[in-house]
Amino acid sequence: MTGRAAYRWAVLGLIAVCVAVSWTVIKLRAHDADRPPPPTGPRPAFQLPFTCGEVWTLTTYPGHDDFDIDFFFTGGPTGGRTVLASAAGTVTWAGWSATLGDGQPAPPGSSGTRGGLGYGVIIDHGGNWYTEYGHFAAVPKVRTGARVTAGQPIGVVGHTGSTTVDHLHYEQLDDGRDPKRTRGNGDKVEALFDGVPSGITSDDSSPDQTRTSRNCAS
Structure with a gap:
């Protein structure tokens, strides 16, 4: 295999990897979008946002x-x-x-x-x-x-x-x-x-x- 051919195969391989990674990311994002948000936890013990006693x-x-x-x-x-x-x-x-x-x-x-x-x-x-x-x-x-x-x-x-x-x-x-x-x-x-x-x-x-x-x- 010539150097030019090896270079072409390397570029094609890199492109294939990028396509595979992109497809995986898109699939995961679509899956996450379908998921309901996590359940709400207990409400914190909220206090008035001012100095104690005011x-x-x-x-x-x-x-x-x-x-x-x-x-x-x-x-x-x-x-x-x-x-x-x-x-x-x-x-x-x-x-x-x-x-x-x-x-x-x-x-x-x-x-x-x-x-x-x-x-x-x-x-x-x-x-x-x-x-x-x-x-x-x-x-x-x-x-x-x-x-x-x-x-x-x-x-x-x-x-x-x-x-x-x-x-x-x-x-x-x-x-x-x-x-x-x-x-x-x-x-x-x-x-x-x-x-x-x-x-x-x-x-x-x-x-x-x-x-x-x-x-x-x-």
């Missing part, structure tokens, strides 16, 4: 998603209060998310922008459970990929993103409800704090609630 008002408004909570401090100004992790977990996102009226990304630190959380954090607590925090005043105190403990400071309440009023936007999500694992609106559930339902279940009819933080792990 009293906060939980509220919502028409047009909000049903289970989204807006937190306001009852003991003085809301802006500048420390936000804590509701439970231990891993930060899956920490950063800036907002857009201007023309759809362009808003610069970090802007307020009153049309969409997004502004500065915020999403935490994976395991067992398909997530919490989401938005409208921080500044860059989060944690970074994507970091492990956090219950009660660890993760940010400061502000009004960045789609608001001009200081408050914390908060959600609890069960990612097992969505086979596509998008953590979208269909994954949101009524928040529980210290085992007690939040009472925020409908953006049209949920009355304001008052809760005292038992987030005393730190």
Whole structure:
């Protein structure tokens, strides 16, 4: 066999290997897509995302998603209060998310922008459970990929993103409800704090609630 022929056979062999690998990957992905998401584990012992003993008002408004909570401090100004992790977990996102009226990304630190959380954090607590925090005043105190403990400071309440009023936007999500694992609106559930339902279940009819933080792990 000449050197040229050996080279051609080597190239053909490499192509065959690549095709086989690609076919295997596609088959495995298709198989995974058909699998239902793993079952949701027990809900973590979520606590109010604020300093132990602080009293906060939980509220919502028409047009909000049903289970989204807006937190306001009852003991003085809301802006500048420390936000804590509701439970231990891993930060899956920490950063800036907002857009201007023309759809362009808003610069970090802007307020009153049309969409997004502004500065915020999403935490994976395991067992398909997530919490989401938005409208921080500044860059989060944690970074994507970091492990956090219950009660660890993760940010400061502000009004960045789609608001001009200081408050914390908060959600609890069960990612097992969505086979596509998008953590979208269909994954949101009524928040529980210290085992007690939040009472925020409908953006049209949920009355304001008052809760005292038992987030005393730190």
